[in-house]
Amino acid sequence: MDFGLSDEQQLLQASVAQFLAKENDATRLRARFDAEEALDAGLWRGMAELGLAGLAVPEAHGGAGVELLDAALVAETLGRAAAPGPFLGHTLAGLALALAGSPEQQRTWLPRLATGDALGTIAFAEEGGAWQPEEWRLTAGRTIGGTKLHVPNGAAADLFVVGLAGGGLGLALRAAGGVATEPFPGVDRTRRLDAVRFEGAPCEALPGGAAAAGRVRDAGLVLLAADAFGGASRLVEMSVEYAKTREQFGVTIGHFQALKHQLANMALEVEPARALHWYAAHAFDHAPDDAPRAAALAKAHLTERFLQVARDAVEAHGGIGYTWECDVQIWFKRALFDRAFLGSPAAHRERAAALAGW
Amino acid sequence: MDLRYGPEYEAFRAEVKAFLAEHWPLRGDEAKLGLGEQATRFRKRAIAAGFLARAIPQAYGGSEQPGDPLKAAVIREEFLRVRAPLDPPGIGTMMLVPTLLERGAEWQKQKWVPGTILGEISWCQGYSEPGSGSDLASLKTRGELVGDEWRINGQKIWTSSAQSADFMFCLVRTEPDAPKHAGISYLLIDMKQPGIDVRPLKQMTGSADFNEVFLSDVRTPKDWIVGKRGEGWQVSRTTLKHERDSIGNAAMTEVLFKGLVKLARESSRGGRPALEDPGIRQRLAAIEGYVLAHKYSGYRQLTANLRGEDVGILALMNKLHSTNIGQEVAKLAMELLESDALVDPASATRLFGVAPKSGAGWVAQFMASLGVAIAGGTANVQRNVIAERGLGLPRDWAAQQSK
Numbered sequence: 100m101d102f103g104l105s106d107e108q109q110l111l112q113a114s115v116a117q118f119l120a121k122e123n124d125a126t127r128l129r130a131r132f133d134a135e136e137a138l139d140a141g142l143w144r145g146m147a148e149l150g151l152a153g154l155a156v157p158e159a160h161g162g163a164g165v166e167l168l169d170a171a172l173v174a175e176t177l178g179r180a181a182a183p184g185p186f187l188g189h190t191l192a193g194l195a196l197a198l199a200g201s202p203e204q205q206r207t208w209l210p211r212l213a214t215g216d217a218l219g220t221i222a223f224a225e226e227g228g229a230w231q232p233e234e235w236r237l238t239a240g241r242t243i244g245g246t247k248l249h250v251p252n253g254a255a256a257d258l259f260v261v262g263l264a265g266g267g268l269g270l271a272l273r274a275a276g277g278v279a280t281e282p283f284p285g286v287d288r289t290r291r292l293d294a295v296r297f298e299g300a301p302c303e304a305l306p307g308g309a310a311a312a313g314r315v316r317d318a319g320l321v322l323l324a325a326d327a328f329g330g331a332s333r334l335v336e337m338s339v340e341y342a343k344t345r346e347q348f349g350v351t352i353g354h355f356q357a358l359k360h361q362l363a364n365m366a367l368e369v370e371p372a373r374a375l376h377w378y379a380a381h382a383f384d385h386a387p388d389d390a391p392r393a394a395a396l397a398k399a400h401l402t403e404r405f406l407q408v409a410r411d412a413v414e415a416h417g418g419i420g421y422t423w424e425c426d427v428q429i430w431f432k433r434a435l436f437d438r439a440f441l442g443s444p445a446a447h448r449e450r451a452a453a454l455a456g457w
Numbered sequence: 458m459d460l461r462y463g464p465e466y467e468a469f470r471a472e473v474k475a476f477l478a479e480h481w482p483l484r485g486d487e488a489k490l491g492l493g494e495q496a497t498r499f500r501k502r503a504i505a506a507g508f509l510a511r512a513i514p515q516a517y518g519g520s521e522q523p524g525d526p527l528k529a530a531v532i533r534e535e536f537l538r539v540r541a542p543l544d545p546p547g548i549g550t551m552m553l554v555p556t557l558l559e560r561g562a563e564w565q566k567q568k569w570v571p572g573t574i575l576g577e578i579s580w581c582q583g584y585s586e587p588g589s590g591s592d593l594a595s596l597k598t599r600g601e602l603v604g605d606e607w608r609i610n611g612q613k614i615w616t617s618s619a620q621s622a623d624f625m626f627c628l629v630r631t632e633p634d635a636p637k638h639a640g641i642s643y644l645l646i647d648m649k650q651p652g653i654d655v656r657p658l659k660q661m662t663g664s665a666d667f668n669e670v671f672l673s674d675v676r677t678p679k680d681w682i683v684g685k686r687g688e689g690w691q692v693s694r695t696t697l698k699h700e701r702d703s704i705g706n707a708a709m710t711e712v713l714f715k716g717l718v719k720l721a722r723e724s725s726r727g728g729r730p731a732l733e734d735p736g737i738r739q740r741l742a743a744i745e746g747y748v749l750a751h752k753y754s755g756y757r758q759l760t761a762n763l764r765g766e767d768v769g770i771l772a773l774m775n776k777l778h779s780t781n782i783g784q785e786v787a788k789l790a791m792e793l794l795e796s797d798a799l800v801d802p803a804s805a806t807r808l809f810g811v812a813p814k815s816g817a818g819w820v821a822q823f824m825a826s827l828g829v830a831i832a833g834g835t836a837n838v839q840r841n842v843i844a845e846r847g848l849g850l851p852r853d854w855a856a857q858q859s860k
Contacts, residue, residue, distance in 0.1 A: 100459065100460060100461065100462050100463065100466070100527055100530075100756075100759070100760070100763075101458055101459045101460075101760055101763070102458055102460060102753065102756035102757055102759070102760045103458065103757065103760040103761065103764065103766075104458070105458075168458060335848075339848045339849070339850065342850060343849075343850065350851075351851065353850040353851055354850075354851045356841070356853060359840065359841065359844035359845075359848075359850050359853075360837065360840040360841075360844065362844055362848055362850065363839075363840040363841075363843040363844040363847070363848065364840065366770060366774075366843060366847060366848060367774055367777055367778060367781075367843060370754075370769075370770055370771050370774060371747075371750040371751060371754040371771065371774060371778050372746075372750045373754075373757075373771075374750060374752075374753030374754045374756065374757050375746065375749055375750045375753060377458070377753065377757075378749070378753045378756075381458050381460070385458075385459075385460070386460075393749075396742065396745060396746050396749060397746075399742065399743070399746060400743075400746030400747070400749075400750065403743075403746075444743075445739060448738065448739050448742035448743060449735065449738060449739070449742075451742045451745070452738035452739075452741065452742050457718070457721075457722075457732050457733075457738055457741070
């Protein structure tokens with residue numbers, strides 16, 4: 100029985116954190132948040148050099164082939180730093196190909212995804228909040244026509260894993276034509292979204308797509324839960340730090356019990372939930388029967404905690420917390436993304452209820 | 458990460474099972490003995506086998522096993538499965554014995570530890586007073602040394618098991634001129650003597666789990682003191698060096714939650730089981746998020762203990778987290794009961810941490826969940842602890858100023 104991180108896992112987190120502390124310090128994070136450009140290619144290149152582009156790609160195809168827990172620990176670290184970039188969509192696209200691609204699709208694309216030479220993303224959502232495989236309506240023959248919404252870094256992506264009617268997955272390539280994108284005015288400017296219109300775009304089915312789509316979704320839920328944990332714990336730290344420095348009535352405001360209790364409650368909402376994303380990630384590889392439900396509950400719980408803690412953090416910072424110049428707003432908006440992307444907490448709680456046979 | 462116990466512990470589990478198959482329940486004439494006597498006899502055998510009193514030296518009747526939280530978890534699981542007695546659950550084993558082992562005189566350990574760990578000697582705790590709750594160190598019960606005896610006068614409150622306990626470990630002000638914390642001594646008192654008046658405190662649930670204890674010229678020998686005069690506060694803070702049972706607590710929460718799901722299945726909404734109501738399903742799943750966070754945090758703490766690592770702020774959160782969950786469960790249960798929530802809980806058995814089985818039981822739990830949030834450090838005190846020791850925020854001003 101061991102429910103803790105290995106030395107390698109701790110090292111992985113530390114090296115990603117160290118990279119981000121240097122390459123995504125507060126000044127650069129703010130600049131990226133405000134930037135017109137949707138994607139900072141230099142930062143993503145650096146992350147790819149660190150191996151983060153190929154986490155979900157099997158070693159045989161040049162990736163790290165890690166278990167989901169390791170990817171979740173990276174997602175947590177990225178969430179702590181509110182790291183901008185395409186990690187989520189790219190990782191899920193790689194996972195989809197690894198789980199469901201034909202040998203040829205894998206040979207062609209996985210090595211390029213692993214190095215970051217090609218950028219992958221997932222195109223799942225449709226009109227009306229249709230995120231789940233059973234809700235997808237886009238049909239595909241040899242080509243696809245129709246629109247997918249909220250596609251991470253759709254404008255920059257080379258490769259789209261597209262959710263299809265019947266719950267299968269298709270592979271569409273920008274280079275093959277018939278793909279038009281339009282930026283979505285997203286609230287979270289660290290992870291940009293686009294609407295993607297396919298007009299007669301050539302599309303190959305991923306042979307194992309129908310079986311893998313739910314797994315890819317579950318992995319996405321875990322990565323979002325992990326990101327939410329990282330972001331939420333960072334917000335608790337920022338709020339505590341502020342309480343230790345800001346003075347009123349001649350003392351730091353951390354002396355006041357009303358604020359101490361609010362901060363204690365924030366920490367209490369966050370810290371025990373760390374184990375929830377750990378377990379959901381672990382279950383993905385080691386307890387497949389429990390994995391879908393664990394992922395759904397972890398996503399619902401942690402993304403909701405993140406958003407509540409973000410609201411509390413604004414309050415704990417007082418007036419400055421409500422401004423654009425206070426970094427709390429960056430995590431606040433990241434919390435809105437984590438909560439809504441791939442479906443709301445309510446949607447996943449209902450799924451969890453159904454999965455429990457309630 | 459690996460949630461299996463692994464071959465070593467599965468072998469140990471087989472050993473525990475074999476022991477239980479042979480020794481519990483008692484057989485023949487022994488099966489006719491009183492339950493207390495049966496438990497004592499069984500515990501002696503379980504200690505000899507190394508399964509109980511694991512942290513207690515053999516010199517004082519324990520089995521003196523190396524600390525191993527995983528083995529402790531296996532023992533607990535298997536003993537509970539066949540309802541065999543574990544270490545006596547009271548405050549004597551949990552608090553007094555570790556305190557005596559660390560701070561007691563040799564003769565005190567000899568005299569009290571063996572009987573306590575077998576369940577033959579029972580204890581109550583004399584800490585809180587009517588005027589001293591969260592500010593415990595302001596306590597006023599006086600102890601005066603007259604010849605070879607302490608004479609003790611005052612009043613204690615919230616004393617569980619005071620009617621039945623053989624002894625009390627008690628915080629008493631013996632140095633009235635010393636500063637607040639330095640004026641307290643830790644005395645042991647025989648409860649079966651004149652001058653001790655135990656009055657049950659009826660709770661809002663109608664049952665009486667606590668007492669007031671009035672002490673009028675109560676006597677105790679001069680050397681029934683643990684630590685020196687004026688050291689009682691430190692003695693009472695003695696760290697409990699236990700195989701911490703983070704999993705057991707989470708398992709209770711899970712049982713309570715399963716009871717809630719069952720209640721939802723059996724209650725109805727608009728002619729259908731409440732469990733099919735979308736709003737109820739949302740609330741159940743939301744609570745389950747906390748229940749599972751608590752459960753897996755228990756695994757995290759167990760692992761940290763096994764590795765000898767510090768789990769950080771999480772260790773300060775167990776009580777508040779579990780009481781919060783208990784309260785959410787209780788509130789949803791009230792909604793599920795609808796008009797059954799009108800029932801007086803007084804008839805129900807008091808149930809802490811175990812799922813109630815009737816409407817009255819749930820109403821009792823609705824109230825008891827508040828009792829748990831207060832007993833042993835109120836939720837607000839817990840928040841102070843998390844904020845001060847966990848987050849490193851300044852100490853409470855009032856506490857800082859008080860002398």
